[in-house]
Amino acid sequence: MxxxxxxxxxxxxxxxxxxxxxxxxxxxxxxxxxxxxxxxxxxxxxxxxxxxxxxxxxxxxxxxxxxxxxxxxxxxxxxxxxxxxxxxxxxxxxxxxxxxxxxxxxxxxxxxxxxxxxxxxxxxxxxxxLFTRWRAARFARPVEGITPHGGWPNGQAAVVSGRPRSGVLETEGGRVAEVSTRAEYLGSSCEVAGITLDGSVGVRYLGSDFERAEADGFRQDADGRWSKTVHIFDLARYHEVHRDLLFDQWRESRDSLAR
Structure with a gap:
């Protein structure tokens, strides 16, 4: 099975x-x-x-x-x-x-x-x-010389119309997963922490080349993670990772049947 x-x-x-x-x-x-x-x-x-x-x-x-x-x-x-x-x-x-x-x-x-x-x-x-369609309908392109400052949860969730999603979610078909949202910024994989209405996005660097992260403008936060506020039009390959919390239960049940 x-x-x-x-x-x-x-x-x-x-x-x-x-x-x-x-x-x-x-x-x-x-x-x-x-x-x-x-x-x-x-x-x-x-x-x-x-x-x-x-x-x-x-x-x-x-x-x-x-x-x-x-x-x-x-x-x-x-x-x-x-x-x-x-x-x-x-x-x-x-x-x-x-x-x-x-x-x-x-x-x-x-x-x-x-x-x-x-x-x-x-x-x-x-x-x-649907990300690029959603982005174009809700946000203006960045204006040269204006630095984004939002994008991070600050007492309220930095979420716009359901994006980004994170945490343990029950989704369609009874699926249960630990969800994180990711995208690429300047070719590097990042976690999307939050989005605010001005188009600011808080991202955390997921790579291991910290010299490159620093060169790309990331700075270490209080938790030691490399973070940066960027504009939503700077993101590519926006996606979610769903770590399936039911798979191990199925695998263990299969193991018990095999014994």
């Missing part, structure tokens, strides 16, 4: 329910699977089919699943009914991949089929496909 919450592809959430869809970033319509005799949108939610206005969707995102296998990061490319998964070595360490039984399928990619019970730190990367 495979992990029942495994998924990949493009997902739209409508009324708290997740649907598999197709969507091109910037398009005005999300394309749901066609059903026979479907009526044109808008129509009752349970009959979603064909092109649907993107405004009807609470979220639209693409999903990639990552985990740790033998203390090494892998992408879970597919999951099978027999409880195994096809994984891609995701740290570009080809020597490690070869030693650990991965098979090279092209110049850069090494794959292996593993027991899902051997995976740890199972998490979804949810790429926010």
């Amino acid at each position: 495979t992990y029942p919450l495994y998924r990949t592809g493009t997902i739209a959430v409508v009324d708290g329910v997740a649907h598999r869809v197709s969507y091109a970033v910037g398009d005005n319509y999300v394309h749901f699977p066609q059903v026979r005799d479907a009526r044109p949108a808008p129509f009752p939610r349970q009959e979603l089919a064909g092109p649907v206005p993107v405004e009807m969707c609470e979220r639209v995102f693409s999903v990639q699943v990552y985990a740790a296998y033998r203390d090494h990061r892998v992408m879970v490319d597919a999951a099978y009914d027999n409880g195994t998964a096809r994984v891609l070595e995701a740290e570009w360490d080809h020597e490690w991949a070869t030693i650990n039984g991965f098979v090279q399928e092209n110049s850069y990619e090494y794959y292996k089929t593993v027991d899902m019970r051997d995976l740890r730190d199972y998490a979804e990367r949810q790429n926010d496909l």
Whole structure:
């Protein structure tokens, strides 16, 4: 039996329910699977089919699943009914991949089929496909010479229309995950701590090259983390990381059945 919450592809959430869809970033319509005799949108939610206005969707995102296998990061490319998964070595360490039984399928990619019970730190990367649309509708582009000063929670949550999200959340389909929001700033991966209405964003550097962080304007805060306030139009690849809090329960239940 495979992990029942495994998924990949493009997902739209409508009324708290997740649907598999197709969507091109910037398009005005999300394309749901066609059903026979479907009526044109808008129509009752349970009959979603064909092109649907993107405004009807609470979220639209693409999903990639990552985990740790033998203390090494892998992408879970597919999951099978027999409880195994096809994984891609995701740290570009080809020597490690070869030693650990991965098979090279092209110049850069090494794959292996593993027991899902051997995976740890199972998490979804949810790429926010509506972020640029949402940003353009709510914020003005930065004005040269004006430095952003907001973006950090200061007695109130620095959240604009539901972004960013963080903490332990119960999401669609009964999923429970520890969520953090991330984006790239000047090519570096950062955690998005908060967003304020003036377009200021508080970000924390997630890399290990602290000389680069300092050169890019990050400064250590009271907690020793490298932080900076930037403008929302300076961010790229905005996404959420959902560390699945139910996967270990499933894995342990599978282990007990195997004994």
